[in-house]
Structures are given as structure tokens and as C-alpha cells.
Amino acid sequence: xxxxxxxxxxxxxxxxxxxxxxxxxxxxxxxxxxxxxxxxxxxxxxxxxxxxxxxxxxxxxxxxxxxxxxxxxxxxxxxxxxxxxxxxxxxxxxxxxxxxxxxxxxxxxxxxxxxxx
Amino acid sequence: xxxxxxxxxxxxxxxxxxxxxxxxxxxxxxxxxxxxxxxxxxxxxxxxxxxxxxxxxxxxxxxxxxxxxxxxxxxxxxxxxxxxxxxxxxxxxxxxxxxxxxxxxxxxxxxx
Numbered sequence: 001x002x003x004x005x006x007x008x009x010x011x012x013x014x015x016x017x018x019x020x021x022x023x024x025x026x027x028x029x030x031x032x033x034x035x036x037x038x039x040x041x042x043x044x045x046x047x048x049x050x051x052x053x054x055x056x057x058x059x060x061x062x063x064x065x066x067x068x069x070x071x072x073x074x075x076x077x078x079x080x081x082x083x084x085x086x087x088x089x090x091x092x093x094x095x096x097x098x099x100x101x102x103x104x105x106x107x108x109x110x111x112x113x114x115x116x117x
Numbered sequence: 118x119x120x121x122x123x124x125x126x127x128x129x130x131x132x133x134x135x136x137x138x139x140x141x142x143x144x145x146x147x148x149x150x151x152x153x154x155x156x157x158x159x160x161x162x163x164x165x166x167x168x169x170x171x172x173x174x175x176x177x178x179x180x181x182x183x184x185x186x187x188x189x190x191x192x193x194x195x196x197x198x199x200x201x202x203x204x205x206x207x208x209x210x211x212x213x214x215x216x217x218x219x220x221x222x223x224x225x226x227x228x229x
Contacts, residue, residue, distance in 0.1 A: 004160075035219070042204070043161070043219035091160050102149050102168070103208050108160025 002026065004109035006092050012115045013082055021077040021112045025094030032075050033106060034067060035091040043091065049075060082116045089113050121205045126224040135192045137223050139205030142186045147209040150181060150188045155202045155222070164203075165190070192225075200227045 005024045013019050025032050034046040045059050049069040060066070064082075069075040079086055089111040095104035122140040129135045141150070149168050153161035165172055165179045167188070172179045178191040192199060202222040 042221040045218060093160065102166065103151060105163040105166070106153075106161075108162065110158075111160055 004092055004094050004107050006090075006109040006112050008112060009110065010113045010115075012117065014117050015084060016081055018078065018080045019082055019114065021079075021090050021092075021114070023075045023077070023092030023094075023109060025073065025075070025092070026107055027073075029094035029096050029107070030072065031095040031097070031104060032069060033093040033095075034075070034077050035093070036061075036088045037091060037111070038088045046077070079114075082114075084116045087114055087116045121207055121218075121220050123203075123205050123220065123223045125221065126226070128226050128228060129195055130228050131196055132194050135195050135199075135225060135227075137190045137192075137203055137205075137225070138187055139190070140187045141205070141207045144185050144207050145209060148185075148207045149209070150179065150185075151206045151208070152177070152179065152190045153204045153206065153219070155204065157201075161204060161219070195225075195227045197227050197229060199225065201225060 004026055007022045011019055031048060031050055033048040035043040036046055037043050047054050047057055047059055047067050051072050052069045064080045067075060067077045077090060091108055091111045093106040093108045095106050149166055151166040152164045154164050155161040165174055165177050167179045167181055169181050169185060180189040190203060202224050204219050204222040206219060
């Protein structure tokens with residue numbers, strides 16, 4: 001079946017512009033996660049959704065970052081007034097159900113490579 | 118928040134068994150241990166998960182001692198295609214989000 005998809009795959013923007021990154025999770029997955037990965041670094045957790053709700057937004061790097069999820073499916077990560085330090089690969093993952101005894105397997109998308117000039 | 122420590126990098130040769138150890142001294146009672154694999158230009162992929170003792174699947178084995186303060190991912194007979202970054206995660210489903218943290222991982226290089 002279809003995996004997690006993300007768009008665009010690459011985005012080049014100018015400093016100060018706003019960008020929107022999209023994630024389409026696996027159908028039926030109730031949990032969705034956003035991570036950021038700078039070149040050669042580990043993953044930095046940003047935010048997760050259970051359904052359309054994000055219980056904890058403290059992982060977002062600044063108030064220029066926001067995320068939403070609608071219909072329990074598609075999610076959008078928006079970065080306003082982009083800065084050069086925002087350049088990274090933004091990864092999205094989804095998992096089936098958080099209401100279990102052990103952590104769900106997260107299925108990752110291919111990522112969006114964001115370059116801020 | 119359970120912190121993990123694992124080697125930054127490891128080298129191995131094709132056909133060898135590779136063991137990557139992760140330390141998590143302050144693991145909590147409800148925490149599980151999960152390993153992911155990441156190839157260049159791809160998102161991470163689940164390998165194996167366990168709570169205690171030993172878990173084995175078609176890809177790897179996970180050894181967890183009784184005190185659970187460490188765990189060892191074992192990859193049998195590695196090939197060149199196993200060259201990747203391996204992440205050890207410790208987390209509790211009831212405190213999700215930032216409690217489930219990907220550290221810098223171990224960069225495994227398999228040589229011919």
C-alpha cells in the first residue's frame with residue numbers, strides 16, 4: 001500500500017519568505033509526527049498529532065513555526081519569515097494508534113529538503 | 118526523559134556480525150527500547166523493539182539485560198547495504214512526543 005508522502009520533495013526559498021510543507025500519512029494512521037534533520041545530524045522532534053490535536057507544541061523551534069492537521073489526515077507545517085538556519089530536511093512520520101501498551105512503529109516519508117538562501 | 122548514549126560510528130566487514138550497544142541508565146519502568154535504521158536521503162525505518170530479554174526478527178536481534186540499563190542491537194552477517202545510521206530510542210507510550218527522542222545515532226560503515 002501507499003506509504004507516507006511529502007511534498008514538495010525540494011524547496012528553495014529566499015530568506016523572509018513563508019513556506020508550507022505537506023505530509024500525507026498512511027491511510028488510517030491516527031498519529032502524525034514532524035521532525036527536522038540538519039545535514040549529518042540526528043532527528044530533532046518538532047510536534048506530533050493525535051487525530052487533529054497537537055497536545056504539546058513546545059518542540060517547535062520558534063513562533064515562526066506552526067503546524068495543523070485536518071480531517072485526521074493531511075498535515076501542513078508552515079514556516080513564516082524563513083531564516084537560513086531553517087535549512088534542513090523536514091521529515092514526517094505516521095503511526096497507527098497511540099492507545100496501545102507499547103510505542104507504535106513510525107513510518108517515515110522521504111522528507112522535504114528546504115534550502116533558505 | 119531517558120537519555121541514550123551510543124557510539125558515533127562503527128566499521129565492519131561484509132559477512133561479520135555487528136553489535137551496537139546503547140546505554141540508557143535512567144530508563145523508566147514503562148519505557149520500551151526501539152531501534153531505527155536510516156539510509157542516506159531517506160527517512161528512518163523501524164528495525165526492532167523490545168522491553169526485556171531478547172527479541173529476534175528477520176532482520177536483527179535485540180538483547181536487553183535484566184537491569185535494562187543498556188541494550189544491544191545485533192545484525193547478523195552484514196552486507197554493504199547495511200551501511201546506514203542506527204538510532205536507539207527509549208520512550209514511554211504514555212508520555213509521547215519529546216519523550217521519544219532520536220539521538221545522533223551510530224553510523225555503521227560496512228566495508229568489502
